[in-house]
Amino acid sequence: ITSEVVDRVYKEYMGDAESPAQVRDGLLDAMGDVYFVTSAVEVARHHRDAGNPVYFYEFQHRPSSADGVIPEFVKADHGAEIAFIFGKPFLAGDV
Secondary structure: OOHHHHHHHHHHHOOOOOOHHHHHHHHHHHHHHHHHHHHHHHHHHHHHHOOOOOOOOOOOOOOHHHOOOOOOOOOOOOOOOHHHHHOHHHOOOOO
8 A cells, every 4th residue: 555545545534633533433434434335335336237226325323222322423333224124123122
């Protein structure tokens, strides 16, 4: 990786961060993109190239059940949309 690439990535995610919280948020965004987004986009492209329709979404709604359980800066964890898609009974052990 060249220093130019490192500089561009740093500017994209850290930008003009002025506080530790902004640095944390930039780092979390970078990690999320590396671990989730890039692989999801790659899979979506393979499905598209095979002639299939592809739908892509990013869930960012913080569920009220997260209050007091996860830090305030966390909007939605991986899998947080499940309760909204299938309903809360799947999380309450009612199934």
